[in-house]
Amino acid sequence: MKILLLVVLFSCSTAMCRRVNGFDAESANCTSDEEFKYLEPCPGEVNCGSLNAAVACPAVVQHAVPQCVCKEGLHRGYDNRCYTKERCDELLCPGGNQFFECGDVCDNVCTMLDKQNRTNCPESVYTYLCLPQCYCNDGYARDYKQNCIPIENCDSLGDRVMSELLDNITR
Known part of the structure; x- marks a missing residue:
């Protein structure tokens, strides 16, 4: 009896148990970056x-x-392929000099640096909820085209014009 049970357990750990609940794991077409698993929907x-x-x-x-x-x-991308976290961040924030994070509402924006930024986010604007979005890397800020540029380049003509327009609108 003990030998029979051992044979059944050994057999089940090999070919016999590849078929579970009517699904053949061997026939699953997983890529080299994937593995077959039973996963709860949530x-x-x-x-x-x-x-x-x-x-x-x-x-x-x-x-x-x-x-x-x-x-x-690895994590599933929008194109159904598997990526590292770093590559996911690049895909989510393709503009360069950005990272994806769950943070507050204040990002570094050239036209707003003197009023608010990632390290100086007024409480009236601050959110206690996680806001997943792309943020500029340290030392970078968004220009009027929404690209992250070095902060020292924020005094460009386009950002000065945009800043003046915003100031005129808020007056």
């Missing part, structure tokens, strides 16, 4: 857009679904 697979987001799942019991998921350390 929170589901972490993707590039949800890396820093909190997910609220319903209290109802959910059944795991067989699927190809990105291997550990």
